Amino acid sequence: MYRFIDHTADIRIEVRSAELENLFIEAASGMQESIFGRDLSGEPEEDGKVETLSLSITGDTKEELLVRWLREILYKIQEKGYIFCGGEVQFTGENEINGKALMYLPSKKPEQESEIKLVTYHGLEIVHENINCTANPWTARLIFDV
Numbered sequence: 001m002y003r004f005i006d007h008t009a010d011i012r013i014e015v016r017s018a019e020l021e022n023l024f025i026e027a028a029s030g031m032q033e034s035i036f037g038r039d040l041s042g043e044p045e046e047d048g049k050v051e052t053l054s055l056s057i058t059g060d061t062k063e064e065l066l067v068r069w070l071r072e073i074l075y076k077i078q079e080k081g082y083i084f085c086g087g088e089v090q091f092t093g094e095n096e097i098n099g100k101a102l103m104y105l106p107s108k109k110p111e112q113e114s115e116i117k118l119v120t121y122h123g124l125e126i127v128h129e130n131i132n133c134t135a136n137p138w139t140a141r142l143i144f145d146v
């Protein structure tokens with residue numbers, strides 16, 4: 001689950017999830033929605049090319065892992081014309097993830113509402129709320145430079 005938060009010049013998003021791994025998937029879906037103005041994740045259409053992007057990413061923090069994951073997906077969306085359809089992320093260590101992103105290349109690329117220049121570290125945080133009654137204890141807050 002994600003929501004957009006008002007920001008003066010850029011795009012700010014808050015992502016919530018029950019699992020840390022799924023936070024990465026939701027963040028990619030939210031990033032894509034901020035580009036196209038609607039949610040395009042899910043099953044790809046029948047025409048077009050489907051590709052699984054396999055990523056092994058290392059970083060010093062969870063935040064750095066998230067930024068690197070999103071930058072890889074952003075490249076495929078904006079530079080290559082792919083659509084993010086979903087994926088999975090597994091932590092193989094405290095500072096490493098293996099991920100798979102299902103990417104779809106449509107026969108006609110949807111029109112973009114905005115272009116993200118960069119997934120930034122500014123204002124980035126990943127928080128785990130250790131409260132028993134919280135359905136989605138993991139929260140990430142990100143800013144996309146547009």
